[in-house]
Amino acid sequence: xGEVDPAFVQDQQHRPKLSIIEAxxxxxxxxxxxxxxxxxxxxxxxxxxKEIGTACKEWGFFQVxxxxxxxxxxxxxxxxxxxxxxQSLEDKKKVGRDEINPTGYYDTEHTKNVRDWKEVFxxxxxxxxxxxxxSDEFDNRVIQWSNPSPQYPPQFR
Numbered sequence: 404x405g406e407v408d409p410a411f412v413q414d415q416q417h418r419p420k421l422s423i424i425e426a427x428x429x430x431x432x433x434x435x436x437x438x439x440x441x442x443x444x445x446x447x448x449x450x451x452x453k454e455i456g457t458a459c460k461e462w463g464f465f466q467v468x469x470x471x472x473x474x475x476x477x478x479x480x481x482x483x484x485x486x487x488x489x490q491s492l493e494d495k496k497k498v499g500r501d502e503i504n505p506t507g508y509y510d511t512e513h514t515k516n517v518r519d520w521k522e523v524f525x526x527x528x529x530x531x532x533x534x535x536x537x538s539d540e541f542d543n544r545v546i547q548w549s550n551p552s553p554q555y556p557p558q559f560r
Contacts, residue, residue: 430458
């Protein structure tokens, strides 16, 4: 094994203190009250928002259940993702995110000023998505964001 790029090395004060941690009570968020087949009422929505807020504040993550995404679709997504991320860096960067479009491939995210050991592909659930150009409530201009379409694998589009 060769040298580790210093961009990936945490300063000593930011390194984790090694100990055995047993995670109990990881938040589980049930999305069934807001699925299309349900008729959500405001109380259900408010409760769900509070649960998600608490999970994010206290844990930083949560597990989602009853989301309505079929097992077969999740398996297809995982297979296509594995194929995409197995490509060369050059091919993945062809659909990299940039200053104009915040979606696509990215591999230089940082935590505490140290580069993370991960790759991501951000995408929009609604394509295209229109975002206000400014925070001015009287400015009606919008910018359009769209998902990039990698050539490979075709199922990733």
